[in-house]
Amino acid sequence: MAQTNTSQEIIEAIKASPSTKIKLAVTDIDGILRGKIISKEKFLKAIDRNVGFCDVVFGWDANDMVYNNSKVTGWHTGFPDATASIDLSTSREIPWNDNTPLFLADFHRDENMSNVCPRTLLKRVSEEALNLGFKPKFANEFEWFNFRETPDSLNEKGGINPTPLTPGMFGYSILRSSQNQAYFDDLFNLLKKFEVPLEGLHTETGNGVYEAAIAYTDILEAADRAVLFKTGVKEIASRHEIMASFMAKWNVNLPGCSGHIHQSLWDEKEEKNLFFDDSRDHSISTIMEQYIAGQLHCLPHILPMYAPTVNSYKRMVAGSWAATSVSWGVENRTTALRVINQTVDAMRLENRVPGADTNPYLSMAASLASGLYGIKNELSLDIEATSGNEYDHKDHQKLPATLAEATEKMKHSDLAPKLFGQTFTDHFSRTREWEWEQFSNAVTDWEIKRYFEII
Incomplete structure (x- = not known):
């Protein structure tokens, strides 16, 4: 490499x-x-x-x-x-x-x-981790939908109603992947040659949806790979007259698309996983416990870093495999944070909040910065791990439900500038306010269908 x-x-x-x-x-x-x-x-x-x-x-x-x-x-x-x-x-x-x-x-x-460059921000946060004696190792996994469209054909449809690559709910389907074998193989093989190696690639639940797990590595390289993965997939798809979409939720009747982050801290020589301690419950070390506490504490204050678009919040609803609350659990896919504790080398934390529409530099910077905040301040993990269905816990703190609400919280937070600097926080908040304003000014198909004749 x-x-x-x-x-x-x-x-x-x-x-x-x-x-x-x-x-x-x-x-x-x-x-x-x-x-x-x-x-x-x-x-x-x-x-x-x-x-x-x-x-x-x-x-x-x-x-x-x-x-x-x-x-x-x-x-x-x-x-x-x-x-x-x-x-x-x-x-x-x-x-x-x-x-x-x-x-x-x-x-x-x-x-x-x-002060506003996303890659530079991640480099600063990563450097802070190294100065504390931690080597952050990260990886992204993405879900995305594929359509039998080209930019021209979709434009002729007015940019709506794309035709899915395949019909039906075929999660982990060997059949569906083999039916588009040339495209599937190109994704795996060409991305590897592009130095974006995949650990796995499979179909997911939904019409024409795939999921890919990118190989684990140093945090900056992980973010580079994630950004290049999204662009690479779109370019490879175009060669097959396919359009790939990383929208968080393109259809209300289908699952959304995640951009989960897997993360762990290692010693400077990368010989010891500092999240693992087999003398403690679930092998969760004190460092990992503080890291989790930091992410949960910061999460409501920095949610736009994980959910940056209006559409992001359409994915984050109960029963959708997406997070809706400030929560964590061991091997629990209904919580915001999932501890994966199968082996010492694989011990890690999965942040399940981000959608596929996130900026990987920002979502990884947010994950690491908030985790380090917990370690530096020796935060206690006061929130109990969720057993069973987190969506049933109506008393748990809910995440902001819209981009407007989340941005307002981040804009007025004293915590965000501590993590990312005042200039970045101000600029990013302004860009999210702008995004909400563009949505608020738009007249949607839903409004026309609902009000045009009857009102």
Whole structure:
């Protein structure tokens, strides 16, 4: 993998590559890859000099509409170039694109953008963990729906009523995966060549829905893999005239799509899983107990980091396999946090709150920062583990039910700035307020059907 090579070896490999171009990408606040193709010559110069990216990448939403409430950039700043720094350790080739080299960049050296760059935020939180003597190891797993559509065919339908890749509820179906064998195989094999290795890939419950578990690794590499996974799946799907969607809930009658995070802390040499202690109940160490307590304490204050869109909250309803409360349990898939304690190496915590629509840098940063908060403050795990169905516990603290409610709580929280900094918290809250405003101003099909004639 690229991470095993020195910077000089990577540079020499690029010089020797037959490719004349490089794909360079940064990640915006919504987790969308924004990038450009640059010449090999410009890339080699940019390694030391960095490269300019218009800072509108943090000044507009997922549909390229410019925020009218942003402080860090906007019409009032003139949208200057920001300085992006290329991370050579992210080097990989895109196997479905003539092995074009790809690199990720971030804004950790840019005075203005470093405070709001999602990848830079994760690097800061990860560094804090390392300074405390912890090596965070993380992985994402995603569910997503696949449709027999192209951008043009869906546009002709007005962007609604996509045709699922396959009909019926076929979770863990060998039959359904074999019926789209070429696509299924390409996902597994091409993503591995893209250095986004999968531990597993299978169908899930729902029309044309798949689930993939990405291999466990260092937290920053895990987030890089997650971002590249979502883009990679969409590009591979397009080669098969399929559209892949990571919406949290595209159809009220079908399950939603999760973006669960698996996480553990190890010692600096990565020899000891610090979450495991076989002398304690369920083998949950004191460190893990404090980590869980921290995540539960922070969860209501930072929910938009896990549920960033209006649609996110359509997934988070009772009986949906998604979290609705501040809760935890051992091997319990109805709670927000699930302890998996099968073996010492596999001992980990699964955060089941995030949907597939999250920005992996932000959801992982939120998970780690809140867990570390619990450790640093030696929080007690006062919430009892849930046995049985968490949805039946009506007395447990419920999570905010809408993006507006969750954003308002985060915006006025004293806790969020402690975890992520005041500038980031303010900017991110403003972007979520903007997202809710766009939804509130829209006239939906539901409104037309309900009110057009009868009211």
